[in-house]
Amino acid sequence: MDLIKKESLEELLQPQAHVWNHIFYFINSMSLRCAIQLSILGIVHNHHQSITLSELATKLAFPKTKTACLFCLMCLLVHSGFFAIRKEGYVLTPSSRLLFKDNTMSMLPFLQSMLDPILVTPWHSMSALFQGNGLKAFELNKNFNEAMVSATRLGMSVVVTESKGVFEGLRSLVDVGGGIGIVANTIAETFPTMKCAVFDLPHVVTTLKVNENLIYIAIDMFESIPHADALLLKVIIVDMVVDGHKVKHKFTETQERTEKEWEMLFLESGFTHYKITPILGLRSLIEVYR
Numbered sequence: 612m613d614l615i616k617k618e619s620l621e622e623l624l625q626p627q628a629h630v631w632n633h634i635f636y637f638i639n640s641m642s643l644r645c646a647i648q649l650s651i652l653g654i655v656h657n658h659h660q661s662i663t664l665s666e667l668a669t670k671l672a673f674p675k676t677k678t679a680c681l682f683c684l685m686c687l688l689v690h691s692g693f694f695a696i697r698k699e700g701y702v703l704t705p706s707s708r709l710l711f712k713d714n715t716m717s718m719l720p721f722l723q724s725m726l727d728p729i730l731v732t733p734w735h736s737m738s739a740l741f742q743g744n745g746l747k748a749f750e751l752n753k754n755f756n757e758a759m760v761s762a763t764r765l766g767m768s769v770v771v772t773e774s775k776g777v778f779e780g781l782r783s784l785v786d787v788g789g790g791i792g793i794v795a796n797t798i799a800e801t802f803p804t805m806k807c808a809v810f811d812l813p814h815v816v817t818t819l820k821v822n823e824n825l826i827y828i829a830i831d832m833f834e835s836i837p838h839a840d841a842l843l844l845k846v847i848i849v850d851m852v853v854d855g856h857k858v859k860h861k862f863t864e865t866q867e868r869t870e871k872e873w874e875m876l877f878l879e880s881g882f883t884h885y886k887i888t889p890i891l892g893l894r895s896l897i898e899v900y901r
């Protein structure tokens with residue numbers, strides 16, 4: 612109460628809006644999930660031209676009483692960039708097009724998995740993580756591998772197009788913790804003479820089919836990593852903590868590093884130089900050389 616008295620009421624409006632935003636952030640994700648569950652994206656797509664609110668309500672077979680709610684949902688999704696307004700109706704945007712199952716770059720499985728209650732519910736126990744009893748809550752669900760594929764496909768297409776030179780001349784490559792192989796597959800297809808291998812845990816890779824220049828090896832990366840011209844780790848180091856000189860994998864103890872901290876990590880680990888290429892939106896391609 613004392614703290615509030617020191618500021619004028621007007622000065623509190625901006626902080627109040629800030630707090631509101633943080634309370635209601637989850638509505639963005641949940642609204643998007645709702646639109647997917649109601650097949651709104653598909654309906655807009657199949658309409659082949661902009662679709663009005665009442666046309667959409669009719670196609671959804673909603674009773675009239677729900678039109679106002681639908682309007683609110685669509686306003687929010689327009690605001691967050693998943694629909695745009697054209698000629699008084701809704702149309703898709705590049706972001707919503709990424710959420711179609713048939714799109715080869717589809718992020719739909721990633722969305723469905725990350726926003727599944729199995730993965731969302733544990734966030735309610737986030738404080739338990741700090742108190743030492745929340746690890747189990749962050750265990751991955753069975754859709755995780757599929758989710759990783761959909762999160763990876765677009766990025767890999769960018770990598771092998773924009774940064775093809777990084778892989779040129781390599782005779783062999785091992786994708787460490789490569790999941791079900793979407794990254795290695797993309798590289799193996801782009802460079803047919805390169806021998807590629809995916810290393811991952813037995814429950815992830817044992818049933819996967821090999822092809823001409825791509826094999827899967829079930830192994831724990833902390834037990835052994837083979838020799839190859841290049842080792843690739845995608846979304847792996849973020850899942851590790853460095854404890855002295857020992858790297859431990861702990862999904863729930865991730866940490867972010869500045870470039871300076873990355874540099875220290877690389878040099879202290881015996882690498883001589885590195886290059887960071889920020890080509891992946893939120894992520895970068897980092898090359899590290901011995």
Ligand SMILES: C[S@@+](CC[C@H](N)C(=O)[O-])C[C@H]1O[C@@H](n2cnc3c(N)ncnc32)[C@H](O)[C@@H]1O
Nearest residue numbers: 759763788789790811812830831832833845846
């Ligand atoms: C975040 S996923 C990244 C998958 C893939 N690199 C990608 O970007 O799509 C982490 C992967 O590491 C694998 N993994 C975790 N611990 C491992 C271990 N000790 N040895 C080998 N793979 C492991 C998991 O099974 C999972 O497929």
